[in-house]
Amino acid sequence: MQIHKFLAIPKAETTMKRMVWSVTILMATMTSALAQERVDAWYPQTETVGPDEMFIVALGTGMPTPITRAQKSSAWYVELGNGDIFLFDVGSGSAENLFALRPDFNRVNKAFLSHLHTDHVGDVDSLWVGGWLSGRYEPLHIYGPSGAKPELGTAAFVEGLKVAYAWDISGRSGALPDAGGQLIAHEFDYKKENVVVYKENGVTITAWPAIHILDGPVSYRLEWNGLSFVFGGDSYPNKWFIKNAQNADFVIHECFYTPVGLASYLGWGMRQATFVSSYIHTPPAAFGKIMSMVKPRLAVGYHSILVPEMHQQILEGVRTTYDGPLIIADDLMAWTVTKEAIVQREVVSAERVQPPQPSLEYVKANRSGEAIVSDYITAGKWEGYTPPPLPDK
Numbered sequence: 001m002q003i004h005k006f007l008a009i010p011k012a013e014t015t016m017k018r019m020v021w022s023v024t025i026l027m028a029t030m031t032s033a034l035a036q037e038r039v040d041a042w043y044p045q046t047e048t049v050g051p052d053e054m055f056i057v058a059l060g061t062g063m064p065t066p067i068t069r070a071q072k073s074s075a076w077y078v079e080l081g082n083g084d085i086f087l088f089d090v091g092s093g094s095a096e097n098l099f100a101l102r103p104d105f106n107r108v109n110k111a112f113l114s115h116l117h118t119d120h121v122g123d124v125d126s127l128w129v130g131g132w133l134s135g136r137y138e139p140l141h142i143y144g145p146s147g148a149k150p151e152l153g154t155a156a157f158v159e160g161l162k163v164a165y166a167w168d169i170s171g172r173s174g175a176l177p178d179a180g181g182q183l184i185a186h187e188f189d190y191k192k193e194n195v196v197v198y199k200e201n202g203v204t205i206t207a208w209p210a211i212h213i214l215d216g217p218v219s220y221r222l223e224w225n226g227l228s229f230v231f232g233g234d235s236y237p238n239k240w241f242i243k244n245a246q247n248a249d250f251v252i253h254e255c256f257y258t259p260v261g262l263a264s265y266l267g268w269g270m271r272q273a274t275f276v277s278s279y280i281h282t283p284p285a286a287f288g289k290i291m292s293m294v295k296p297r298l299a300v301g302y303h304s305i306l307v308p309e310m311h312q313q314i315l316e317g318v319r320t321t322y323d324g325p326l327i328i329a330d331d332l333m334a335w336t337v338t339k340e341a342i343v344q345r346e347v348v349s350a351e352r353v354q355p356p357q358p359s360l361e362y363v364k365a366n367r368s369g370e371a372i373v374s375d376y377i378t379a380g381k382w383e384g385y386t387p388p389p390l391p392d393k
């Protein structure tokens with residue numbers, strides 16, 4: 001069967017063309033195992049993002065439980081042709097997929113959080129310390145919403161991490177670049193609609209409220225170089241998303257289980273499954289309705305464990321209400337977005353990776369302080385062991 005190498009989606013197109021592209025994508029997704037020739041892989045450290053390109057990787061598309069090897073929790077990597085790298089959510093387990101990309105960690109210095117559930121923020125600590133060990137010599141900036149009370153906001157979450165990891169961070173002082181250990185919160189008012197939360201280097205990121213369990217969750221829209229990326233974390237279908245995500249190029253929104261799917265997968269009763277899937281999340285048919293209103297170049301759903309029968313149920317649910325270009329994302333799918341096309345590939349990486357080579361700036365960055373061990377503990381060193389002599393610096 002002939003498989004399209006490129007899943008090109010022209011920016012201006014009719015509904016009919018959208019349907020054709022949608023079918024193309026689905027066919028390519030479902031029949032790719034039959035392809036004679038498959039060129040759609042992305043290998044770490046083999047290419048750079050072009051000056052007009054936006055490169056996106058799904059680092060996590062799964063759930064808080066079960067935490068699976070196949071799918072980590074919510075996290076999205078966005079690299080722009082201007083050199084900027086942004087993370088949207090850093091959910092549990094997603095740091096593994098981030099490290100698989102072997103990125104320049106000094107540029108992985110900005111994360112935007114949709115809300116403070118572990119499946120959206122659980123690996124901020126691994127990013128903070130792991131990135132610092134792997135090349136970041138400048139602070140890590142965490143952007144996120146306030147909450148109904150100060151202790152429920154992003155600033156409190158970040159301060160709490162600093163308290164929790166005081167021992168870890170103190171122990172690395174002097175050995176690692178001073179600035180790389182800094183974690184800086186940028187909290188903004190979750191109630192504000194379309195508020196600018198970031199504007200630098202030609203990139204503007206706005207946020208608006210989402211509806212999910214407590215006050216605080218938000219969605220984001222990134223605009224750069226005539227391209228737009230929208231990221232919705234968890235939410236009940238909300239009017240702000242439909243208004244502010246309009247016509248964006250790449251629109252991510254949660255596409256949760258159907259009530260029946262959730263009941264069968266987690267062994268829940270129908271009342272609980274209906275409540276969770278359809279009152280605090282967005283089930284597939286509602287996701288489709290939202291995308292029919294938003295009309296993106298590519299609609300991207302996530303937030304389920306894609307066992308085959310569930311994947312099928314989700315697709316069928318979306319297709320009752322939306323006939324445009326669609327992907328139900330899986331971990332390590334990658335997209336290059338330009339004005340001309342959206343090309344989908346798959347990250348191919350080693351199971352065991354090394355950190356990227358540190359830059360000269362990282363090696364030379366200022367390191368002060370010293371990890372101190374008390375005389376009492378030092379006196380406990382066993383005399384039966386002699387370490388090898390330390391080589392000169």
Ligand SMILES: [Zn+2]
Nearest residue numbers: 115117212234
């Ligand atoms: Zn949530």
Ligand SMILES: [Zn+2]
Nearest residue numbers: 117119120234
């Ligand atoms: Zn979630």
